[in-house]
Amino acid sequence: MxxxxxxxxxxxxxxxxxxxxxxxxxxxSVAWHSPLSFSPPLYGVLISPKRxxxxxxxxxxxxxxxxxxxxxxxxxxxxxxISGRERDKIKEFNIELVESEKIITPxxxxxxxxxxxxxxxxxxxxxxxxxxxxxxxxHEEKQKFTEEGIPDLKNLNPTFYLGRDIYFTTxxxxxxxxxxx
Ligand SMILES: Cc1cc2nc3c(=O)[nH]c(=O)nc-3n(C[C@H](O)[C@H](O)[C@H](O)COP(=O)(O)O)c2cc1C
Numbered sequence: 001m002x003x004x005x006x007x008x009x010x011x012x013x014x015x016x017x018x019x020x021x022x023x024x025x026x027x028x029s030v031a032w033h034s035p036l037s038f039s040p041p042l043y044g045v046l047i048s049p050k051r052x053x054x055x056x057x058x059x060x061x062x063x064x065x066x067x068x069x070x071x072x073x074x075x076x077x078x079x080x081x082i083s084g085r086e087r088d089k090i091k092e093f094n095i096e097l098v099e100s101e102k103i104i105t106p107x108x109x110x111x112x113x114x115x116x117x118x119x120x121x122x123x124x125x126x127x128x129x130x131x132x133x134x135x136x137x138x139h140e141e142k143q144k145f146t147e148e149g150i151p152d153l154k155n156l157n158p159t160f161y162l163g164r165d166i167y168f169t170t171x172x173x174x175x176x177x178x179x180x181x
Contacts, residue, residue: 011160015067016067016079017045018097019053020105021060025097026088027108028053029080031161032128033065041135042097045114048129052084057131062103062118065133066111069144070157075110077165103135112156114139 010031019156030091032046043065057063068075071088075093082089089095100116107114117140124130144156151158157169 005053005094005163011162013067013158014076014080014161015065016075016105016108016111017047017057017065018105018144019056019060019063021056024056025087025106026053026056026084027079027095028065028149029076031163036132040135042120043133043135045131046125047131047134048128054129055118057170058122059103060119062100062105062116063131064103064105064107065115065117066108067113068110068159070107070159070167070171072110072129073159073167073169075108076159076161076167079155080164100137107139112137112141112144125133 005011012031014029014031016027017030019026028043028047028051030047034044036042036044042118045063045065047057050097067103075095078089078093090097098109099106103116103118114144115133115135116137117135118136119131122129123132144152146152152168157171160168160170162168
């Protein structure tokens with residue numbers, strides 16, 4: 001079977017990476033991202049060199065990871081289907097940016113959770129590049145997380161991405177329930 005599509009790990013909760021470099025700011029949607037370590041706290045994003053964001057991140061010192069709830073899922077479509085090479089997504093869609101506490105790159109006011117990341121490494125994995133960031137600061141809307149820190153689905157509609165521009169949230173499913181062996 002020819003390997004062209006890799007949608008088997010989907011659905012995923014995407015994020016938007018924002019990068020500021022040499023006074024230019026841009027962002028894009030990312031489905032391929034993951035925590036990599038607790039101590040130090042590391043987060044990884046995979047970016048194709050075709051992206052304008054790639055051009056910025058290679059020279060940037062840092063970036064922010066922004067999680068957007070389903071009510072604003074259109075932002076994933078905007079940041080994932082338009083290139084900053086042709087259009088300024090931030091200006092055109094009136095995206096409100098907030099100054100970060102520890103890094104140069106700002107974060108999105110629309111996000112319910114944010115990681116401020118210092119770029120610490122980049123690794124060519126194939127046709128994508130893994131950018132590793134050390135998380136220096138976390139912002140989150142407190143009421144959207146339980147005391148244990150997991151998403152509180154009573155107050156949060158996370159965005160899930162199935163691929164091919166299809167999005168959904170958890171509202172239609174039963175649960176959630178704790179499953180133990
Ligand atoms: C939900 C979603 C997830 C995406 N995930 C990735 C990804 O993980 N890595 C990647 O390189 N591109 C990914 N893309 C594509 C980029 O977001 C898209 O090409 C974007 O327009 C690039 O913008 P830029 O040229 O301004 O950087 C994704 C697109 C969507 C809609």
